[in-house]
Amino acid sequence: MAAIRQAAVLMIGAVVACSTETELTITTRGENTEGETVPLPNVALDILPYDIDSLYTELEGRTEPGPPPMADSIRALSQTYQDVCTAYRATGDSIEAAQERATAISDHASDEYRRVLEKRQSLAGREEERSDRCQEITQTYTAVRNEYREARRAWEERAWPADEFAAAESLRIGDLPVQRVETNEEGIAIVTLPNGRWWVLGTSPVPGSISLQYRWNVEVTVEGVQDTVRLASENAALEPVF
Secondary structure, three states: OHHHHHHHHHHHHHHHHHOOEEEEEEEEEEEOOOOOEEEOOOOEEEEEOOOHHHHHHHHHHHHOOOOOOOOHHHHHHHHHHHHHHHHHHHHHHHHHHHHHHHHHOOOOOOHHHHHHHHHHHHHHHHHHHHHHHHHHHHHHHHHHHHHHHHHHHHHHHHHOOHHHHHHHHHHHHOOOOOEEEEOOOOOEEEEEEEOEEEEEEEEEEOOOOOOEEEEEEEEEEEOOEEEEEEEOHHHOEEEEOO
């Protein structure tokens, strides 16, 4: 029995030693507005054999595009936009709850029913005001965002010219496969890779936010058979969405 067990161990070790590919499991998790850790489904991930951020830096060193457009003003406006429109939607939810409460009260002559209707009427007036404010800030935010996007697009074209980017990327890739996978409903994706160094690149909206996203560019070295990389808020960059 001991000899059989030893042979099995040696066989497993030989498989690991000889394997030239790794089944990599990628899990994606984020934090919702309640601070709970939740899976992130439908996240598109690029698996690259090079660090794309170092490529960006290399190209900028050659092209010298100058500083990128400032995002401070739109960042502040983005937060205002989120706060105002979130308050508008919350008021609508409160009106719906008040209406459900009124419907559940059978005695329409009661003080409770009267108070619920008064609250609903007050909320309706507040909702109209907040709706106007949300529409106003949305128009302003959209105009400023579009202006920023155009400026950013022009800067990227100067900083990372398409032909130069493709040539530099080709040197880094060589014959290695570049793959794209998408996480399932449990926030999991599986990909098979040749052994070596890889970077997992992707973005995902922050749960509950309309203006922030996670961005990952995580290096992983795979050495055979199976491995796992975990993408979470802890190893993500938190970026605004403009």
